[in-house]
Amino acid sequence: MKRYLDDRVRQDLKQKMVVLTGPRQVGKTTLSRQLVDELAGSQYLNHDVVAHRAVILAQSWRVSAPLLVLDEIHKMRDWKSWLKGVADGRTPGQQLLVTGSARMDTFRQSGESLAGRYFRLRLHPLSVREWSEQMQVPASAALTHLLNRGGFPEPALATSDADAQRWRADYFSGLVREDVLEFSRLQEVNAMRLFADMLRSRVGSPLSLASLSRDLGVSSVTLAKYLDILQALFIVFVVRPWHRNIARATLQAPKVYFFDAGLVQGDEGIRFENLVACHLLKNVQWQQDTRGAAVGLHYIRTKDDSEIDFCLSEGDALTHLVECKLSDTKAQRTLIRFAAEWPQAQAVQLVRECRAEADVGRVQVRDAAPWLAALEV
Known part of the structure; x- marks a missing residue:
């Protein structure tokens, strides 16, 4: 399956090393292997594979490989300084793609800075636009499918809901059991695991x-560390209140x-x-990674406890106000109020089951499926 980052990765590899991160099983390995297959003589090495690890540690890969892919190397000690040496000492013209399922710019390890040596790209689950284009189905059908299956390729492509659910059960337990040990103690x-499971019923609040x-029975300081780890592993992401003062927003x-x-x-x-949040984050990080x-x-x-589900900002200005509704096409009073307070922002109420789109003052009541499908990625 072609992914939205395929062409961008190819383009960026011609200029610098590319660091590709994202959740486990989101498609990084598939994307990498497709690129390796395109360039004869290229090489893929995964630090989790014993035989590959020996090659990585000895740096005995083919110097003639036009593309070298190094996967999960953030698990090495002092991986940053090691990677800096590899990037600086590689054969002229050799493309270097580094992938990992843990956020490689979080939990900084000792080592040399890689600043200026790479482009960062983050791969996200499938969106309404991607599924609609790849499967040649209407946006409404794509939205229904992703709400049912989620956006990870394997469950999305599974032949049955039961197979998708079996994947999800193994995926969640495996993430918490194995990957957490990268950052935490066995005890x-x-x-x-219990904390992550409790978060599943607290989404959106x-x-x-x-x-x-x-x-x-665990301190809030410890839970804050756990939350950081779950973010680093791309299990969850947090959305913070908007405030021009970043420090004040972080404390809320x-x-x-x-x-x-x-x-x-x-x-x-x-x-x-949650699905809308995933789409908005995907587009925000696409703009950050590809355009800075x-x-x-x-x-x-x-x-006074008035709330809008999401807002998008650029610099210190708001660009979008977004409210999510399952079937209510009546413009929400809070959204009308905030649209008046921030007239420069586009105010949209996304409705999952929209009977009729409408404009109510500055508020746009829109069918969610085509609106999401119209996002850039």
Whole structure:
């Protein structure tokens, strides 16, 4: 399956080393192997494979390989300084692609800076646009499918819902059991598994770590560390309140969403909101990675508890206000109010089951499927 990053990776490899990250099983290895197959003599090496690891540690790969792919090397000690040496000492013209399922710019390890030596790209699950284009189906059918299966390639392409659910159960337990050990101690795995499971039913609500700490018998400081680890492993992402002062926004309660929308425990409205969050984050990070744009994804919550699900920013200005509704096509009063307060921002109410689109003042009530399909990626 062709992915939205395929052409961009090819383009960037001609200029610099490319560091490709994203959730486990989101398609990084498939993308990498397709590129290797395109260039005769290229080589793929995965640090998790014993035979490959020996080649990596000895640096005995083919110097003539036009493309060298190194996967999961962030698990090495001092991987940054090691990679800097590899990048600087490679054969002239050799393309270098580095992939990993843990966020390689988080939990910084000791070593030399790689600044200026690479382009960073983040691969996300399938979107309405991708599924619609690849499967040649209407946007509405793509949205229904992704709400049911999630956007990871294997469950999305599975022949039955049962096969997709079996994949998801193994995926979630495997992530927490194995990958967490990269950043934490064995004794903490059970507590983190329970924490991650509790987050599944708290999607879309401001997250109180203090409340969860009482339920789990673990300090809120420890839970904050667990949340950082779950983000580093691309299991969840947080959306923070928008504020011109970044420090003030960081101190306020975030909302948590899952990269795999199929992991969400809740009604269809919550799962729809999670899917929209995934689409918006994907497009924000695409703009950050490919254009260096100063864009961000947030939500708005005021002191009187008025809230908008999402807002998009560029610099210190808001560009979009987004509210998610399952079937209510009546423009929400809070969205009307915020649209008046931020007249420069496009205000849109995305409706999963939209009977009729409408414009209510500055608020655009829109059918969610075609709106999501019209996003850049």
